[in-house]
Amino acid sequence: MSTTLFDKVWDAHVIRKIEGGPDVFFIDRHLIHEVTSPVAFLGLKARGVKVMEPQRTFATADHNTPTINQHLPVEDPLSANQLKALEENSKEHGILHWGLGHENNGIVHVVGPENGITLPGATIVCGDSHTSTHGAFGAIAFGIGTSEVEMVLSTQCIMQPKPKKMRINVEGSLGKGVTSKDVALYIISQLSTSGATGYFVEYAGTVFDEMSMEGRMTVCNLSIEMGARGGMIAPDDKTYEYIKGRRFTPKDEDWDKAMEYWKTLKTDEDAIFDKEYTFQTSDIEPMITYGTNPGMGMGISNDIPTTDVVQEGKATYEKSLNYMGFDQGDSMLGKKIDFVFVGSCTNGRIEDFRAFASIVKGRKKAAHVTAWLVPGSHIVEAKIKEEGILDIINEAGFELRQPGCSACLAMNDDKIPAGKYSVSTSNRNFEGRQGPGSRTLLASPLVAAAAAIAGKVTDPREFLN
Amino acid sequence: MAYDKFNTLQSSAYPLPIENVDTDQIIPARFLKATERKGFGDNLFRDWRYNADGSQKEDFPLNDSKYSGKILVGGRNFGSGSSREHAAWAVYDFGFRCVISSFFADIFKNNCLNIGVLPVQVSDTFAKEIFEAIEKDPKTEIKVDLTNQTVTLLVTGNSESFDINSYKKENMLNGYDDIDYLQNMKEEIQEFVKTRPF
Ligand code: SF4
Numbered sequence: 001m002s003t004t005l006f007d008k009v010w011d012a013h014v015i016r017k018i019e020g021g022p023d024v025f026f027i028d029r030h031l032i033h034e035v036t037s038p039v040a041f042l043g044l045k046a047r048g049v050k051v052m053e054p055q056r057t058f059a060t061a062d063h064n065t066p067t068i069n070q071h072l073p074v075e076d077p078l079s080a081n082q083l084k085a086l087e088e089n090s091k092e093h094g095i096l097h098w099g100l101g102h103e104n105n106g107i108v109h110v111v112g113p114e115n116g117i118t119l120p121g122a123t124i125v126c127g128d129s130h131t132s133t134h135g136a137f138g139a140i141a142f143g144i145g146t147s148e149v150e151m152v153l154s155t156q157c158i159m160q161p162k163p164k165k166m167r168i169n170v171e172g173s174l175g176k177g178v179t180s181k182d183v184a185l186y187i188i189s190q191l192s193t194s195g196a197t198g199y200f201v202e203y204a205g206t207v208f209d210e211m212s213m214e215g216r217m218t219v220c221n222l223s224i225e226m227g228a229r230g231g232m233i234a235p236d237d238k239t240y241e242y243i244k245g246r247r248f249t250p251k252d253e254d255w256d257k258a259m260e261y262w263k264t265l266k267t268d269e270d271a272i273f274d275k276e277y278t279f280q281t282s283d284i285e286p287m288i289t290y291g292t293n294p295g296m297g298m299g300i301s302n303d304i305p306t307t308d309v310v311q312e313g314k315a316t317y318e319k320s321l322n323y324m325g326f327d328q329g330d331s332m333l334g335k336k337i338d339f340v341f342v343g344s345c346t347n348g349r350i351e352d353f354r355a356f357a358s359i360v361k362g363r364k365k366a367a368h369v370t371a372w373l374v375p376g377s378h379i380v381e382a383k384i385k386e387e388g389i390l391d392i393i394n395e396a397g398f399e400l401r402q403p404g405c406s407a408c409l410a411m412n413d414d415k416i417p418a419g420k421y422s423v424s425t426s427n428r429n430f431e432g433r434q435g436p437g438s439r440t441l442l443a444s445p446l447v448a449a450a451a452a453i454a455g456k457v458t459d460p461r462e463f464l465n
Numbered sequence: 466m467a468y469d470k471f472n473t474l475q476s477s478a479y480p481l482p483i484e485n486v487d488t489d490q491i492i493p494a495r496f497l498k499a500t501e502r503k504g505f506g507d508n509l510f511r512d513w514r515y516n517a518d519g520s521q522k523e524d525f526p527l528n529d530s531k532y533s534g535k536i537l538v539g540g541r542n543f544g545s546g547s548s549r550e551h552a553a554w555a556v557y558d559f560g561f562r563c564v565i566s567s568f569f570a571d572i573f574k575n576n577c578l579n580i581g582v583l584p585v586q587v588s589d590t591f592a593k594e595i596f597e598a599i600e601k602d603p604k605t606e607i608k609v610d611l612t613n614q615t616v617t618l619l620v621t622g623n624s625e626s627f628d629i630n631s632y633k634k635e636n637m638l639n640g641y642d643d644i645d646y647l648q649n650m651k652e653e654i655q656e657f658v659k660t661r662p663f
Contacts, residue, residue: 015650015653015654015657016650016653018632019631019632020630020631020632021630021631021632021633022630022632022633024647024650024654026654026657026658026661028661028663035497035498035549036548036549036550038499038500038501039500039501039502039550042500042501042502043644047644047648049648052651052654053658063497064498076498078498078499079498081498081500082498082500085500119663122663127548127549127550128547128548129546129547129548129572131548143547143548143572144548144572144575145548145549145550145553145572145575145576145579146502146550146551146576147550147576147579147580147642147643147644148575148579148643150644151643151644151647154644154647154648155644155647155648155650155651155654156654156658157647157654158643159632159643159646159647161630163571193485193542193545194485194541194542194545194568194570197542197568197569197570197571198571227542227545227570227571229571229572250662250663254662254663257662258662258663261662293485293487293545313484313485313540313541315483316483316484316485316540319483409489409494409547410494410495411494411495411497411498418517428487428489428546428547430487430489430490430546431489431490431512432489432490432493432512433489433494436493436495436512436517437512437517
């Protein structure tokens with residue numbers, strides 16, 4: 001029978017099928033961080049069991065870490081306590097731990113691929129919903145809750161019903177100023193935040209073929225924002241080139257053997273999906289969100305939709321616009337902004353800082369804008385320096401901070417104040433996501449750069465020649 | 466951890482007729498700093514429930530003394546967003562044992578099932594009927610019967626059946642959790658590990 005990429009990887013990891021229930025599903029790689037793992041380790045302790053496969057488990061501190069003065073002790077006692085718990089639990093169970101300041105430290109979904117932990121055909125989980133990022137390599141990767149973290153720590157398995165299959169095709173090449181982030185925000189705006197609930201998505205079509213690995217990661221990262229369990233892209237030469245020679249990538253004979261397997265990882269031509277969508281790049285321009293969920297996005301030159309075209313939940317829609325301080329029918333262009341945040345596992349990789357620099361080069365930051373530029377990892381930070389991007393952004397009046405999740409979820413001190421507007425390259429514009437009362441406009445690094453220079457929402461194409 | 470058995474629940478309910486309630490509203494990130502599973506109920510819907518100065522927002526249903534019960538009825542697409550199980554813990558810790566909605570986000574639903582909170586998905590029409598009944602009489606009772614997979618609005622006698630896979634149902638009826646099950650197949654798992662290429 002013809003099968004999809006997703007079927008191939010999924011079925012290879014099922015140890016047992018439970019009648020009328022979930023599959024017992026084996027996990028190749030388990031990423032953990034300080035926020036969603038402590039209670040799982042307590043559970044292990046209560047049961048008196050050890051981590052079953054510590055060498056398949058990787059720990060990094062990211063959610064709760066400061067982005068300045070990382071060499072100093074963490075001030076917030078609660079955050080410090082979580083970081084300590086991660087370190088001690090890792091030590092006790094023999095888990096590799098990249099704590100604050102470690103050269104490999106960074107956001108869990110950035111350091112995984114960077115270090116070759118992420119591989120095609122692997123199953124990867126983490127107690128963070130944006131684990132879907134790793135699907136860019138042809139892996140099945142998804143976020144899990146703390147009870148499941150405990151399951152994986154103790155048995156390297158979880159119980160999962162197999163999701164349904166969806167394919168999203170996007171055909172054509174990207175226009176000027178249009179990035180992978182815009183493709184993802186466009187898809188979410190078309191499907192809504194629940195349009196892919198219950199599905200696992202495969203992305204296909206020329207746009208993804210042409211996209212860099214970084215771009216593919218951005219797209220897969222955002223799969224969860226339309227409700228999907230995850231998203232994946234079939235591995236190709238670009239994938240192999242990216243992973244080759246990285247720290248945990250198989251070497252020599254193991255590499256050859258793995259390659260043989262990886263080459264089989266594609267959807268058969270006549271395979272059938274439960275649902276399929278096709279979009280054209282000609283319909284996609286730089287995107288921006290205007291509401292309080294990632295589905296409330298539109299092309300930057302459009303006007304905010306009026307309630308009469310909103311399908312359902314008019315009251316919720318109005319509540320959302322009210323929170324944002326916007327009116328239906330408003331244009332987003334020209335709206336004054338206060339903050340710019342470039343970072344997160346969505347857009348905190350080197351390509352994103354290159355894009356940001358391409359616009360701010362030779363220009364100056366708007367005086368009233370506070371900008372937080374936060375690399376996804378120390379490796380990204382090092383590259384920013386190495387490629388001369390740091391000089392460009394410094395000259396334009398920006399500073400670079402130290403790696404971590406930062407204002408993506410504002411668990412540390414990087415909080416957007418109540419009522420202020422932030423153009424953010426992260427993934428969620430929920431009420432208060434970036435600090436109580438904060439107002440988030442999700443966009444690409446190019447749109448963020450244009451906003452940082454102009455001090456208001458601006459079409460980045462104005463700055464590109 | 467193992468949890469309370471769930472069989473039938475008859476209770477009044479709190480209404481929250483808002484769509485796309487995301488996990489950042491259920492429990493904002495700044496309250497995720499604990500290393501133990503304790504006290505999350507206090508911060509359930511923190512920013513909708515309290516003003517910045519810590520005083521209660523009178524018009525939020527969870528602060529309204531006319532409502533009570535162990536059932537939370539939410540709008541469509543309840544629990545979207547992050548994988549934080551803390552959201553389900555907060556719901557549980559507040560005293561809820563069941564959440565009713567016409568549509569749930571995946572991870573939230575899973576998390577609920579894993580800690581013994583029953584997510585009950587009903588039709589949009591029935592959800593509307595429940596909201597209306599609560600609005601008319603805040604003490605109106607709903608009966609959730611897991612064995613028969615039915616949810617009944619007692620005042621009208623109207624009832625709907627809901628889905629749950631038979632494995633999870635068994636777990637909830639008996640208070641078992643997945644880890645007990647997986648622990649019992651450790652040898653089979655260890656054999657499987659040997660076959661993995663990486
Ligand atoms: S950057 Fe944001 S989405 Fe990504 S792992 Fe950190 S908190 Fe989660």
